[in-house]
Amino acid sequence: MDAPATTAKVAPWKSIVRSLAQSGSQSLEKILLANLRTQTETPLSDDMHLRHATVNILERASQCTVIVSWHDPTLCSYNFQLWRRSDATRPGICSLSGIIINTGDSIYKPVSKPRPINASAMILATEVESRLVCESLENC
Structure with a gap:
C-alpha cells in the first residue's frame, strides 16, 4: 500500500x-x-497530496456522519472535522487505508462551509465502519 x-x-x-x-x-x-x-x-493529483495525512476516526456523530482528525504537514490540519457518508463521484484513494476507491463506492468525505482544503479526500465507508467496530470492541 x-x-x-x-x-x-x-x-x-x-x-x-x-x-x-x-x-x-x-x-x-x-x-x-x-x-x-x-x-x-x-500538477499533482489531489490523491498525491492526501497520502501525507495522518487520519483517525474519532467517533460517530450520527448514522451518516463521523468526526475525523486530519493532520497533513504539507496541506492542512483539522482536529475535529465532520465527514458525511455518500457515494464516490470519481475514482480515488482511501485516505485511511490506501485502498483504491471506484466511482459509486460508499465513502465518507469532509463537509463544511467554507469548503475545506481537504474537500477532495475520501475514506471508504467499509474502512470507517470496521475501525469503529474495532474500537467499540476494545472499549468493552
Whole structure:
C-alpha cells in the first residue's frame, strides 16, 4: 500500500542524483533548481497530496456522519472535522487505508462551509465502519 507514496517521494531524488552524476561542470544549485522547478510545475493529483495525512476516526456523530482528525504537514490540519457518508463521484484513494476507491463506492468525505482544503479526500465507508467496530470492541 505504501509503495506508490514511497515511489513518488523517491522519484525526484533519483532524477536529481542522476543529473548530478551526468552534470560535469554544472553547479549543484543549478541542478537542484532545475529539478525542483520541474517537480513543482508538474500538477499533482489531489490523491498525491492526501497520502501525507495522518487520519483517525474519532467517533460517530450520527448514522451518516463521523468526526475525523486530519493532520497533513504539507496541506492542512483539522482536529475535529465532520465527514458525511455518500457515494464516490470519481475514482480515488482511501485516505485511511490506501485502498483504491471506484466511482459509486460508499465513502465518507469532509463537509463544511467554507469548503475545506481537504474537500477532495475520501475514506471508504467499509474502512470507517470496521475501525469503529474495532474500537467499540476494545472499549468493552
